[in-house]
Amino acid sequence: MFKRDFRLPSSYKDAVFISSRSATHTQEKSGKLEISNCGNNNKISNDKITLEQFVSRMAPLIDMEKEAEISLSMNSGATRSLDSAQKKGSTILNLKCVDAQTGLMGKSLLEFQSNKGDVLPPHKFGNHDVVVLKPNKSDLGSPPLGQGVVYRIKDSSITVAFDDIPEEGLNSPLRLEKVANEVTYRRMKETLIQLSKSVQKGPAADLVPVLFGERPPTVSKKDIKFTPVNSNLDNSQKDAISKALSSKDLFLLHGPPGTGKTTTVVEIILQEVKRGTKILACAASNIAVDNIVERLVPHRVKLVRVGHPARLLPQVLESALDAQVLRGDNSALANDIRKEMKALNGKLLKAKDKNTKRDIRRELKTLSKEERKRQQLAVTDVIKNADVVLTTLTGALSKKLDGFSFDLVIIDEAAQALEIACWIALLKGPRCILAGDHLQLPPTIQSVEAEKKGLGRTLFERLTDLYGDDVTSMLTVQYRMHELIMNWSSEELYDGKIKAHSSVAAHTLYELEDVKKSSSAEPTLLLVDIAGCDMEEKKDEEDSTLNEGEAAVAIAHARRLVESGVQAANIGIITPYAAQVVQLKMLKSKEDKLKDMEISTVDGFQGREKEAIIISMVRSNSKKEVGFLSDRRRMNVAVTRARRQCCIICDTETVSGDKFLKRLIEYFEEHGEYLSASEYGTE
Numbered sequence: 001m002f003k004r005d006f007r008l009p010s011s012y013k014d015a016v017f018i019s020s021r022s023a024t025h026t027q028e029k030s031g032k033l034e035i036s037n038c039g040n041n042n043k044i045s046n047d048k049i050t051l052e053q054f055v056s057r058m059a060p061l062i063d064m065e066k067e068a069e070i071s072l073s074m075n076s077g078a079t080r081s082l083d084s085a086q087k088k089g090s091t092i093l094n095l096k097c098v099d100a101q102t103g104l105m106g107k108s109l110l111e112f113q114s115n116k117g118d119v120l121p122p123h124k125f126g127n128h129d130v131v132v133l134k135p136n137k138s139d140l141g142s143p144p145l146g147q148g149v150v151y152r153i154k155d156s157s158i159t160v161a162f163d164d165i166p167e168e169g170l171n172s173p174l175r176l177e178k179v180a181n182e183v184t185y186r187r188m189k190e191t192l193i194q195l196s197k198s199v200q201k202g203p204a205a206d207l208v209p210v211l212f213g214e215r216p217p218t219v220s221k222k223d224i225k226f227t228p229v230n231s232n233l234d235n236s237q238k239d240a241i242s243k244a245l246s247s248k249d250l251f252l253l254h255g256p257p258g259t260g261k262t263t264t265v266v267e268i269i270l271q272e273v274k275r276g277t278k279i280l281a282c283a284a285s286n287i288a289v290d291n292i293v294e295r296l297v298p299h300r301v302k303l304v305r306v307g308h309p310a311r312l313l314p315q316v317l318e319s320a321l322d323a324q325v326l327r328g329d330n331s332a333l334a335n336d337i338r339k340e341m342k343a344l345n346g347k348l349l350k351a352k353d354k355n356t357k358r359d360i361r362r363e364l365k366t367l368s369k370e371e372r373k374r375q376q377l378a379v380t381d382v383i384k385n386a387d388v389v390l391t392t393l394t395g396a397l398s399k400k401l402d403g404f405s406f407d408l409v410i411i412d413e414a415a416q417a418l419e420i421a422c423w424i425a426l427l428k429g430p431r432c433i434l435a436g437d438h439l440q441l442p443p444t445i446q447s448v449e450a451e452k453k454g455l456g457r458t459l460f461e462r463l464t465d466l467y468g469d470d471v472t473s474m475l476t477v478q479y480r481m482h483e484l485i486m487n488w489s490s491e492e493l494y495d496g497k498i499k500a501h502s503s504v505a506a507h508t509l510y511e512l513e514d515v516k517k518s519s520s521a522e523p524t525l526l527l528v529d530i531a532g533c534d535m536e537e538k539k540d541e542e543d544s545t546l547n548e549g550e551a552a553v554a555i556a557h558a559r560r561l562v563e564s565g566v567q568a569a570n571i572g573i574i575t576p577y578a579a580q581v582v583q584l585k586m587l588k589s590k591e592d593k594l595k596d597m598e599i600s601t602v603d604g605f606q607g608r609e610k611e612a613i614i615i616s617m618v619r620s621n622s623k624k625e626v627g628f629l630s631d632r633r634r635m636n637v638a639v640t641r642a643r644r645q646c647c648i649i650c651d652t653e654t655v656s657g658d659k660f661l662k663r664l665i666e667y668f669e670e671h672g673e674y675l676s677a678s679e680y681g682t683e
Ligand SMILES: Nc1ncnc2c1ncn2[C@@H]1O[C@H](COP(=O)(O)OP(=O)(O)OP(=O)(O)O)[C@@H](O)[C@H]1O
Pocket: 232, 233, 234, 237, 255, 256, 257, 258, 259, 260, 261, 262, 263, 264, 479, 480, 606, 607, 608
């Protein structure tokens, strides 16, 4: 049994916590941090961990992570000048406001472009980051014109959602500053305290001992039969769903790339709703939550999406809590009360008599209380009536969900979430289902030290080690990749257990409409070797690595594909290094026909796919140093983004210094086409 009373470490009292989720984008451009996920070296805390150990270990690590994130944001004391802040990527200087729109549930969307050219300078802003707007030249500590949430980022513009349009200053040069997300850090802090108490009480009192290995997981003895809503499910998906429905406390859904993990999660939700289960469904990222919402909506499930409207996909806004609240009866009443208050305020201004004024004030106080009550009731009504509440993990600690508990908590992308973030949701129910793949990239951690000490070890991985097959089902049919692309990943990482569905096993680029069977479009696997072509890597100012020659070859291959008829939007270039992303985007901006092609770090492309993927590995040096390329999870994600063609561009001599990468190169040589980069000449 657990000891009931234990102390948090003293440092905890003052500890400031922060999420690393909002920082995913940040890592993309920091050379230093690129080393932090190096290799599979996060095995420090593989032994069984008790609740006490977890709480006392996590408190200082979250604190370290907070420090690292703050040092990357503008609130850092280390930021001395605006120029150094721009170099660090935590501010974008010299912006102009080019568009202002209202309509996003009362929010105002302002779009900014650079005064200095087409493409924004390199920056570390990501979607959903909290930012402040200031006059361009105002002092570092000056008050902002407004605070908002990043709504959309393009190469040449950034759109921010503000609660209100800033009243002045929009016609002068502006800057945006990224600020550390205090709310998330407070939520993590609260969760750690709640977790330390939850052994005694709370909806998860019986789940906590199971997740810390103190009590074995249990399953229903009854044989669970179900009639699938989705008639296309394969056997591995159906098996997983049966097992999930039988689980009484814990189930892990292991979904390798493209195997229909979200499809399976959606079916589990539909089956559970049929059984009368009230569900909290979460994921680490907003986009993953919205993905589930989108797929549930056609089934007319009673659901509500909790979250800031600027962080939601436009197509799920109808399901948003704010939208449903506005449609509710209590909200209409609150509205009427507000109108009444406005009229009374007018009377108050005109009233001369003391007694009349006092009476009006009294009435206003009563009305204001009633209005707040009605608003709260409107929110509670919507959440109470929903069978499925969907939000991000940190969103699960929203005040709006206070006092609500659920029969089942489902977490998608669980292998990409910090364990402490998972607990925010898990504390709300006695039973959980986690879906993910610990063989793809873990959550981004900013602090190298916190990462080394185990902050990045996910709950999904820990439970896989603790209970393995007893509580896990792995999906084994994939619906994305040509068999040749898949086989490397399947053999290297999944014991050869994955099979390609017949609909994709042999699909090729040139079967797409309007695509010619050219020498560029024909191969499924293509290796372009830059060895001996004078294309050495170099470092940018931020110490991130880039390779100009290799970038030019990647763009040349993309151009050839477009000339063969492949749509630019169907092509993606991915690279592990942030500086290479900037280099590639610069080259792309010169070619109109490549406008719709996406360029991203590997980390930024997890969960996505393209018909053709070009991987620029960057490293080319005589020491054969490969840095964090050797993390097999990163290369697994990179290769498995491709549906019909995967082209790797690298210096085979350098990368073959690493055994794992050597096998990848040999696989491509054996099963694909080989070209020297010199064949792309000076295109
Ligand atoms: N049983 C099935 N039959 C046909 N297509 C399927 C089936 N299951 C999944 N798919 C298709 O496979 C694709 C991937 O599915 P889904 O998005 O559920 O996968 P995922 O495992 O969540 O993806 P990721 O690899 O990005 O995590 C989708 O286009 C989906 O429609």
